[in-house]
Amino acid sequence: MLNVFHNLEISHYIYLSTVLFSIGLFGVLFRRNAIVLLMCIELMLNSVNLLLAAFTEYMGDANANGQMFVFFIMVVAAAEAAVGLAILVMVYRNTRKTDVSFLDQLKD
Amino acid sequence: MNPILLILGLPLLGFLINGILGSKLPKFVVGVIGTGAVLISFLVAILQWSTISNGQLSIDLFTFLQIDQLSLKVAFQLDRLSIWMTLIITGIGTLIHLYSISYMKEDEGFYKFFAYLNFFIFNMLLLVLGSNFLMMFFGWEGVGLCSYLLIGFWYKNEDYGKAARKAFIMNRIGDLGLLLGMFLIISQFGSLDYNVVFAQIAVGNTSTNMLTAISLLLFVGATGKSAQIPLFTWLPDAMAGPTPVSALIHAATMVTAGIYLTVRCQVIFALSPLANDVILWVGLGTAVIAALIGLKQNDIKKVLAYSTVSQLGFMFVALGAGAYSTALFHVTTHAFFKALLFLGAGSVIHGMHHEQDIRFMGGLKSKMPITHLTFLIGTLAISGFPLLSGFFSKDEILTAVFLHNKIAYVLLAGSALLTTVYMFRLYFLTFHGEYRNHHHNFEKVHESPINMTLPLMVLSILSLIGGALNLPTYITHSDGFLISWLSPLFVIPQSVHEIGHSTEYILIGVAVFIFITGFLISRNIFISKRTIPTENSTGISGVLQNKFYVDELYHKVFVRPLEITSSILHDLFDGLILRAFTFGVYPLLKVCGRLNKKIQNGNIEMYLLYMVIAIVLLLGVNLIFA
Numbered sequence: 262m263l264n265v266f267h268n269l270e271i272s273h274y275i276y277l278s279t280v281l282f283s284i285g286l287f288g289v290l291f292r293r294n295a296i297v298l299l300m301c302i303e304l305m306l307n308s309v310n311l312l313l314a315a316f317t318e319y320m321g322d323a324n325a326n327g328q329m330f331v332f333f334i335m336v337v338a339a340a341e342a343a344v345g346l347a348i349l350v351m352v353y354r355n356t357r358k359t360d361v362s363f364l365d366q367l368k369d
Numbered sequence: 370m371n372p373i374l375l376i377l378g379l380p381l382l383g384f385l386i387n388g389i390l391g392s393k394l395p396k397f398v399v400g401v402i403g404t405g406a407v408l409i410s411f412l413v414a415i416l417q418w419s420t421i422s423n424g425q426l427s428i429d430l431f432t433f434l435q436i437d438q439l440s441l442k443v444a445f446q447l448d449r450l451s452i453w454m455t456l457i458i459t460g461i462g463t464l465i466h467l468y469s470i471s472y473m474k475e476d477e478g479f480y481k482f483f484a485y486l487n488f489f490i491f492n493m494l495l496l497v498l499g500s501n502f503l504m505m506f507f508g509w510e511g512v513g514l515c516s517y518l519l520i521g522f523w524y525k526n527e528d529y530g531k532a533a534r535k536a537f538i539m540n541r542i543g544d545l546g547l548l549l550g551m552f553l554i555i556s557q558f559g560s561l562d563y564n565v566v567f568a569q570i571a572v573g574n575t576s577t578n579m580l581t582a583i584s585l586l587l588f589v590g591a592t593g594k595s596a597q598i599p600l601f602t603w604l605p606d607a608m609a610g611p612t613p614v615s616a617l618i619h620a621a622t623m624v625t626a627g628i629y630l631t632v633r634c635q636v637i638f639a640l641s642p643l644a645n646d647v648i649l650w651v652g653l654g655t656a657v658i659a660a661l662i663g664l665k666q667n668d669i670k671k672v673l674a675y676s677t678v679s680q681l682g683f684m685f686v687a688l689g690a691g692a693y694s695t696a697l698f699h700v701t702t703h704a705f706f707k708a709l710l711f712l713g714a715g716s717v718i719h720g721m722h723h724e725q726d727i728r729f730m731g732g733l734k735s736k737m738p739i740t741h742l743t744f745l746i747g748t749l750a751i752s753g754f755p756l757l758s759g760f761f762s763k764d765e766i767l768t769a770v771f772l773h774n775k776i777a778y779v780l781l782a783g784s785a786l787l788t789t790v791y792m793f794r795l796y797f798l799t800f801h802g803e804y805r806n807h808h809h810n811f812e813k814v815h816e817s818p819i820n821m822t823l824p825l826m827v828l829s830i831l832s833l834i835g836g837a838l839n840l841p842t843y844i845t846h847s848d849g850f851l852i853s854w855l856s857p858l859f860v861i862p863q864s865v866h867e868i869g870h871s872t873e874y875i876l877i878g879v880a881v882f883i884f885i886t887g888f889l890i891s892r893n894i895f896i897s898k899r900t901i902p903t904e905n906s907t908g909i910s911g912v913l914q915n916k917f918y919v920d921e922l923y924h925k926v927f928v929r930p931l932e933i934t935s936s937i938l939h940d941l942f943d944g945l946i947l948r949a950f951t952f953g954v955y956p957l958l959k960v961c962g963r964l965n966k967k968i969q970n971g972n973i974e975m976y977l978l979y980m981v982i983a984i985v986l987l988l989g990v991n992l993i994f995a
Contacts, residue, residue, distance in 0.1 A: 290978050361973055 262304045274315035281308035295359045373445045379406040383487035400470035403483035446500035454497040461621045464824035469613040471611035471821045489515035502561040512623045513540045520610040529609040543593015550586030570861045584644035591627030597655045608670040612715030621704040639861045649689025654877040656682030660787035665913035666684025671966035692769035694852045697840045702758035706750040709828035715742035716817040727798040729806040736814045743825040748796045750832040758835030789887025797895035
């Protein structure tokens with residue numbers, strides 16, 4: 262198993278996180294369901310986390326500063342998800358919908 | 370304090386007090402302040418008389434404008450000519466202020482009226498006391514403004530407002546000539562100071578053509594302010610103002626500004642024969658035409674207005690004939706008797722409860738004894754009754770013209786005859802015959818209060834004895850007082866009267882004959898035959914009644930083309946070009962707005978998409994240019 266990981270180069274990590282980020286991005290852009298939207302945002306955040314972890318290893322940083330960031334981002338993402346879901350619950354209570362295209366009150 | 374500043378400052382102070390605080394002060398106080406300011410000015414000016422006879426006072430306040438070599442100063446001088454004018458302005462001004470206290474006492478704009486009157490006096494003094502053309506021009510414009518404000522004093526009447534505008538615009542045409550004349554003077558002499566300019570001309574290096582051009586341009590200014598052909602039509606309309614205004618501004622003082630200007634610039638005018646001829650004939654034409662029109666007017670003030678125009682014509686004839694002191698003499702006596710006649714007319718209008726049409730007057734002799742007597746004196750004076758002021762001044766003008774040009778003399782004598790006829794027509798129709806008004810009971814007609822009759826009495830005494838200011842040679846065997854008083858002022862000596870005694874007596878005889886003839890004609894028509902003017906005359910008298918259709922002519926020749934041109938330009942520029950711009954911009958912006966509106970549709974997904982596109986673009990740009 263370990264050998265498999267040892268054969269991985271930094272470019273593989275970059276490709277993977279790019280793909281994950283793009284999936285998240287397109288999800289955010291083109292999905293209507295707010296829950297899916299939140300999940301996609303999580304996906305984008307985690308793709309970045311992955312990249313941070315990989316680069317920490319790649320750069321041989323003894324203090325693992327990059328990985329410290331990963332934890333911070335996870336905490337913030339958790340808080341953000343909590344707030345997002347709370348808003349979502351309120352929206353759902355008022356409109357009986359979780360469809361974001363319905364929320365077009367920002368014009369005018 | 371310098372007496373010149375005192376003379377000038379008091380009316381200005383009166384204007385400021387009455388203008389700013391007047392609405393809160395009682396009418397009596399306003400009247401006293403207004404009258405007192407002018408009276409004190411008058412007294413101060415009298416006290417300077419002996420000083421002036423030994424030289425002149427002048428004061429240089431500050432430089433108004435410095436352009437390269439040309440420095441325009443705020444400077445004043447009190448010399449023999451200015452003090453003469455100052456005494457007329459403030460003296461008559463005081464009487465008319467006093468008169469106005471009663472005449473205007475019912476008016477709600479009382480304080481405004483006095484403020485304007487004081488401001489007028491200030492500007493008129495500025496005009497005569499300035500020691501350069503610029504100061505004169507300031508005063509010139511200032512009196513024009515006051516004239517406008519006072520003609521349109523009862524601004525709620527639209528016609529009065531129009532009369533005020535007419536006066537203002539007509540004066541603007543004249544002012545243009547004056548301004549151009551001043552520019553020529555600057556270009557030629559590099560200064561506007563009287564002393565500098567006149568000294569340079571007196572040296573004799575200036576070409577006659579240049580002097581003719583300057584003097585003709587200055588004369589254009591004079592025709593505007595002094596109501597000569599072709600700019601005279603504003604003055605009869607100016608009678609829309611309150612009667613004291615007509616007496617002060619449109620008879621005694623402001624309209625003589627043109628004569629003052631010519632006398633002041635005697636050295637320019639005297640050296641230009643062509644300009645003299647133009648002035649002579651313009652003055653003569655005005656004197657005759659205005660007298661003819663005066664024959665057929667029915668408004669008491671209009672008759673006097675045309676009489677004023679005609680008398681101003683007399684003065685210009687004198688100027689054209691080179692008799693400058695004589696013109697000023699006539700200015701003085703005219704100020705006395707015309708102010709008297711206007712104030713008398715005002716007293717009649719006051720007593721008749723604002724009736725101005727002489728067809729509806731008559732028989733007022735018994736009801737208004739003082740007004741009647743003083744008006745009679747004024748009529749006699751203007752008609753040239755022997756030994757009254759008008760007789761001497763008019764006779765002097767006629768003599769001067771006789772020596773200058775015989776044809777002009779005949780025409781002017783004819784105009785003098787007309788003067789007598791229309792003045793007695795006015796007098797007879799107003800004070801003699803039957804009372805012809807059905808609107809107001811004859812019993813209600815009343816004599817005016819003392820502070821209106823007092824100025825009448827003072828002015829009638831002046832009209833009686835005013836001739837003493839410049840008695841002719843055949844009485845005193847020396848030059849008249851005014852002639853000797855003014856002679857040090859003239860760089861170029863006036864044309865001397867070389868006239869035989871027999872000729873002189875014949876001329877006097879003609880003058881007396883003119884008076885008697887005019888009187889008899891008038892008496893025959895209006896007393897013996899009891900003729901009352903009719904509403905619509907035909908033929909020649911219709912032409913006269915309609916003032917030779919000059920207003921209609923001006924309207925057709927100048928006003929209509931202007932109106933047509935502006936309406937064409939309005940249709941073209943406003944209707945097509947400006948419209949295309951203003952109404953074209955709006956749809957353009959609307960289309961742009963509609964396109965932009967699509968972007969901001971409130972859809973969060975779209976906003977996110979824009980954000981991503983923008984980030985990608987920025988990254989792309991960063992990659993390409995990094």
